[in-house]
Amino acid sequence: MFMETAIDTPESKYEILPKTLSNGEMDGELLEVAMGPQHPSTHGVFRMDVVLDGEKVVKLKPVFGYLHRNHEKIAENTTYLASMPYTDRLDYLCSMTNNWAYALSVEKLAGLQPPERAEYIRIITGELTRLVNHTCLVGFLLQDMGALGTPLMYAFREREMILDLFESLSGSRMMCNYMRFGGCRVDLPAGWLEQAKRAVDSYSGFLDEFEKLLTENEILVARTQGIGVLPPDLAVNASITGPMLRASGVNYDIRKVDKYGIYDRFEFRVPLGDHGDVYDRYMIRLLEMRESVKILNQALRDIPAGPIVDPKAKLRGFRPKVGEAYGRIEGPKGELGFYLISDGTPNPYRYRVRPPSLINLTVLEDMCLGQDVADVVIILGSVDIVLGEVDR
Amino acid sequence: MVMETLEQIKARIENAISGAKPEIIPNESPSAQRSLLLDPAHAVEVAKFLRDDSQLRLDYCSNVTGVDWLDLIIKEKVKVKKVVEGVEKEVEEPVERKRPGYLEAVYHLYSMALKHGPLIIRLRTENRADKNHVPSLTPVWRGAEFQEREIYDLYGIIFDGHPDLRRILMWEGFADHPMRKDYVEPDDYEYEPTPHDEVLEKTKQHHSPEPKP
């Protein structure tokens, strides 16, 4: 609605280096505006230096580092275990998947194998985290679009339900610090599975409600379709991962590619978009949530009894052999990887987080050029960043 | 799809690009992720080969990171033939060898087209002080743009050919490269109510706040 530009067909040849629109024939002076670090819709302390020609963006430079908390440096000065709670605070919406990625990398480094039940618990908590993340993202995206809190409130209502599950499992709402090398910290408390089943069952209803509220809303359609188009070849070259990549139509889901954990046992599909615009990114997330619900239903049905920790795992005095490992998972925001180098001491020699949020921002300027200021915030919203992970 | 072994890749690189001498870096840990060390002179060419080769098609540069290796004194025992009391014997003798430090950029490559990986390539600077240049691979993989900037910021590796090499996380005007192993932190947390001895010890080496002019 309200829009005349047809969707740009993805160009076959991308330009690798970032480009800036020239102000050739345009009239009026340029206006340099800083959006952020304190700005209602930069999702934290992100800053974009935007050059505007009227309302059009002719240049956009992201500025990072306002939340650079030295996670990697701190981790290199402390033990492997002590970094686990710090990973919670990387992408603070999805602590479980962060835990998982780190645990997976350390398990690769030290040769540990979590038992089956632990793998199931990881999948359950991981997919719940995906639900939380995507729900919040959609809420925040609508907030950026100017909906007065209602979608965000509904999103957080559902989030609270899952946080309740996390709290009764791990003790904390957000910072679960739940996974351990070779397994999980505690077993599921009594009644947890039933509670989780109830939550998952009601989730489809919530998704229906949400779609009714928004998906067909003309304003949303008009605001998102054809905005922030990301062609697939640029997406691949710029290392975009996660829903954003799949919205551009590239079939790459690490759950399918690496089959880490026990993802090969579950039946689920990977939704792909054809346009790579904001609307596709929004819809891909909604569709992914429906797939997550499917995975959760299977996992909650099949979870076996048994131990939850690899008996070889040590809590104190954990010293992996000299070497290095890179482990990665399909986080809700994209590929979340940890690269670890061990020198045989209790502390990692090099500890590196591969932050999907940061790398997905590589193409922010390419997507925003020529769009309006109002589009910039929703394009940023559709990228789905969390500053804790962008700046670490 | 299974990727070729590192040896095969190495041989094909050597065939395709004359002068390139990739070196396989072993990895003893259970992960067994070995890597290829590229020489800076041919790195961009090799990278393009890796990206465009039809069997590899490593079109996706997942992770780029820096590593700081300090000067290291390696103590080894070397067997030396010596004449001891008139008899030639093989004697083990401790030898100290200084390995100069260097900075390293590590790239993890995957293929989205063929769904395989990782191939890990490494680039090394000559030393940690002045000869800290390596070629930038951003023109090959745009995804390396911010990560190389980050390495420049935190480790001080200068990537030649990077389109926009500025500090990314710290502010302009910051003097140090804080992720280096020998970085000295500013003196500002000795007031914590629960200071530990090592913390107090550490604060003594800190930069003191610079005197006001």
Next chain:
Amino acid sequence: MLGEGIIKGMVETARNFVGSYSDPERLTTVEYPEDKIPAKENARNFPFLVYDGDDAARGLRCVACQICEKECPPKCIYIVKSKDKKPDYIGKPQFYPAVFDIDVSVCMSCQICVEVCPFEAIKMDTEFELSNPDRFGGLLQDKHRLAKSNEYYHKIHETEAAEVDARLAAEKAKAEAKARADAEAKAAAAAKAATAAATPKPAPNPTTVAPAK
């Protein structure tokens, strides 16, 4: 038709509006200071020290082994070991913390101190109403403020506390049996006085990873 989607959305919000008067699912507010969401069994916020019996000073389980101090990721625990010893719950003389400070303004509620503690001495509290205008007076907690009774522990973490108590009782019984056997052995070999007994081996907590032996 134009406007259809908006009307659908408005129907949805109207449903929530009307529902908020009849359906508790659609009015999720818990009016905090009056009503509280019951704390979850596993909930954790800040650590406290468990003591047995009535006397907080004498019954403290902590033996100032300083493992938690070392393992604490943000280093918010500060312990000074006592000079003298006092008997612990099985009567064995142990050190106790002369100073045990936790700066809750630093604590990240990660529970690692609880996991690594071999003596079941530090546990997580569910108390969160700690906001205070005074940072140091209000938030730097010493051992007097940290000490809370075993009954309190039972109140907040029922299942877990029962397990811990059972384990401690079993240990105590074992230790007493051992002490009796030792005493008999001592009586048999009256010449020797065995005072240096090994520290009691803690039973691994079944819910946590077994600590290294």
Next chain:
Amino acid sequence: MNQPDPYLVIVVFLVAATLFAVAPLLLAWIWARTFSPRKPGPDKNAIYECGLESKGDAWVQFRSEYYLYGIIFLIFDVETIFLLPFAVAFTKLPVGAFIAMMVFLLLLVEGLVWAWRKGVLKWS
């Protein structure tokens, strides 16, 4: 005659409205004078820009799009002014007058269509 002159009421309305708007500002000023002193400062009275120091001037020459809308507005506003007397008289007018008015309207619609086709209404 109890109904006062409508314009007198309007004048009183104007005065009252102005008082209503200014009185609280005055009250706030008195409060500030008496109890809570205003404390201007170089930072506080600087332009807000997301916590950064504002660079460059905000008073720039702006793009022409906004002005184009302004011009079309003028045309149509004048048109509506013409419409009003016509509308008041409409019920007393014959069909012919209505058709004449429609011709006038059509001319304006043509202007709108022209502007539309010309791309004036398109935000480039």
Next chain:
Amino acid sequence: MIIGEFFRGLFLMIWRVATDQPEAKADLLAVFPPSARPVISAVLTVSPIIGIFATLFALTTLLERKGLGRIQNRLGPNRVGPFGILQPVADGLKMLTKEDIIPRSADALVHFLAPVVLAVPTILAFAVLPYGRNLVPVDMDAGILFFFAVGASTELAIFMAGWSSRNKYSLLGAMRAIAQMISYEIPLIISSVSVIMIAGSLSPVEIIAQQGRYLAGGFVPHWFVLTPWGLAGFIMFLIASLAESNRSPFDIPEAESELIAGHLTEYSGFKYALFFMAEYFGMFAVSGLAVTLFLGGWHAPFEFLEIVPSYVWFFAKLMGLVCLFIWVRGTVPRLRVDQLLNFAWKFMLPLSLLNLVVAAVWHFTAAWEFPGAGLGRWLLGAVMIGVPYVWLGRALSGSKKITQRTYRFAD
């Protein structure tokens, strides 16, 4: 003696107003010397209106916060006074005592004048609305014209606010505000022209009088909204008035998520409150006009309900519209500025012009006298406005239809 007369007059006035009687002020005015009577009379008219709308403003902010809360599954303010009723009072007190900051580089005089210039015309617009059978502050022949004339000056104030702040966000907000408000001014006026055509008068009193009849035994009011052109005009009037009062989804001048607070960014203390208040006053004024033009003003929906005092109906209808505004605000996201302007020029303007034709046809077909003529007229009008609506709606959405996209799935 005089004091007794005064209170008697006051009491009689209140009683007469409450019971819908004419000449409410007569006895009270008799107390005063004749030369002072016109002014006193005017003051007696003006002060209750401002007082009532100020109270209504306070209540509406609370209503909005609570209503939005309910839409969002929560309670909303309920702690300050019983049911949170004193929340607006606390807010007002706070704003009064808040420090006032004028940016150093701003144009201080314009910065100060802007909120006043905004608040005064919005209050003036209340002058011409008939609140009840005998409650018309100013019975002007050109009342509607006066209303639009004062309403138009608010645009200037918002631009003054944005420009004088010398803040980049404010400037963008001001530019947007100007573009938006002038664009919606025209559909707003044209959609009310259809009513003026049929009523044949610019006087609000006369327009309401035209809607005072009842059909079908007193159960169908003769409101203009119940005609095809009236319904279309009403909807367009509402949309345009949403835009004119900068309410969501047209709140782009202060677009929080992009422009911080747009033209309000640099305003603090009670100046900000004045803007806030003016927004609500503007909303009341346009809702009041919508009630007058389309919803039969102070007339009851059914004839037998006319015994209820007329002003009750007026304010009930007004608050109904305000609630609708709040409801819309709680549901929809915001438009982008170019879409908003497109919507005004390419959808609202053609449709509102067309609506004039529909109204004319309605007028000319009034003479139809065959069985089912009423229904036929209705259908003709509905088709005349409905078909272009669908067609323009399609055209506006470009070539693609508003249907869900299909998505591929990879296994």
Next chain:
Amino acid sequence: MNEGLRSELSKQGIFTTTLGDLYNWGRKNSVWPLQFGLACCAIEMIATTMARYDLARFGAEVFRPSPRQADLMIVAGTVTKKMAPQVVRLYNQMPEPKYVIAMGACAISGGPFKQGYNVLKGIDRFIPVDVHIPGCPPRPEALIHAFMTLQKKIETQQLTGVNRPRHLDAEAPSEFPVPKFGGHDLEPPNNPAVWHAPKLVREP
């Protein structure tokens, strides 16, 4: 305000006390926070305004994006050294009376990240903080509790006299110097006028 004090004041003039009470009541019930989140705690801050906890009940859901209309700055999350000047500037740009809640470990003391080279060890090094909430992140209820603590604090403040709050004192500063970026650290690393490093007293 306790009874004794009230009667003492009423002797001097009841007007002052009631006006002061009204003033305190007004500003305590209408605390509008600045829409300003830094890190993890910001999510819990948002959660506090959401349906389950509903900060709106206290009239505080009006999160203003512009500091000009805000009363309360909730420093929710880690203040890095790169961010600190901006935080101080935002605080400076808020009109009086203004309050600061340091939410979460990071804002109070640097928290778990205090060992980081780019992390400010507590926002109270540069601006005065009214209420501290420990926790990482604090539960939404804890934020509400802190909010009520702040309300209690406002309640006890006097309109006149020596104990009047900072913003009513013409001499007290309303803005604090913004630190500059230095070669190794912020310059100065703390503001001695605001921050007083405590003396460590340890009883054995």
